[in-house]
Amino acid sequence: MVRENKTSRVRYEVDDIALAHGHRVLRIPPYHCQYNAIELIWAQIKGYAARNNTTPPFSTNKMMGLLKVACSKITKEDWVKVVEKTRKLITEDYERDIRVDTIIENEIVIQVTDSDDSSGESGSESE
Template identity: 35%
Template sequence: MNRVPTKYSTKIAMIEWLVNNNIPHDPSESKADLMRLIDLHKPLDKVYRIDEIVRQAGHVALRLPPYMCELNPIELAWAGVKRYVRERNTSGNLPKADLKHLTYEAIASIGKDDWEGYVKRVMAIENSYWERDQRMENVVDEFIIDLGNASSSDSESSSDTSSEVD
């Protein structure tokens, strides 16, 4: 929603965006000047139509972290579809129509129990990440040195140690 123009957009599209967002501008300005103005006023976060639809239905859309496909159950489903097709395409040279038919057949074979399994697997992975993150926080906390409470003897002994290492 409210797609921000790029430097490749038409000047008309840039002006239209500025008008729709109540941003004062001079339509006679160059595209480069209009683009600088757009960059100054563009929203930090993108708003997607699907998020609005979900919100209006009383829900919140949560985004997966980028490059974390193992947290997306659809990836497990697609892996199953590809495996199904690969196992049935033993010669490796099926006609396109047959491959399409196998793909639809594989998708249709995914049932409720399969989806529940995919979701449970992703939840187990996510839980392992949370547990690992908590253990890592505990380990890091053990290594934090509070310099505000260090006595002069602590400082001297640490400086003696550092000179021995050098």
Template identity: 40%
Template sequence: MRLPPYHCELNPIELVWAQVKGDVARNNTSFKLSDVKILLENSLERVTADKWQRCIHHVHKEEEKMWELDNLIDVAVEPLVINLGDEDSSDSEDEF
């Protein structure tokens, strides 16, 4: 599946990775690389199929919200008409 660039909220792995990083950061008390490696491995082990499903569900909800917003923008913008005026008219210079 192709994901749009600059939209990490539409990629479930970004949500999982954020949870893992947050877990490591909360539990990191020694700031030693060897301890961080252990914390990382422990946190990755806690990434369950249920967590993945919740992240995927969250991404689907975010995508639906984006589609709804896109449709609302289309409805709001469609009736707008921009009139640039007549290019040959010298009256447009007087308006400034």
């Protein structure tokens, strides 16, 4: 029923703007940071800042400077690596989920009986 009544595809203005500039918006599931390449880049940036913030003064200005330097050190190759890593992870997880769904659809059997045995076991009662 959902498929029959669901609108075909929601379009957002940002999608059209991105497309006009040669880009495509890719939406990932919320709360799945492992599927978001920028989280891996951000980890590199934070790691650089943490490794280099070892002497006083420990100030906001100093940290902002370290973060700017760290951002400038991120290369196209870094992005290629993390995008490929996330793409691989998404593909592996998708394929795993398909296998699990197939197992569930084909191999799980739930027997329903009118027994009042609350232990879930069938057969004779123990003495």
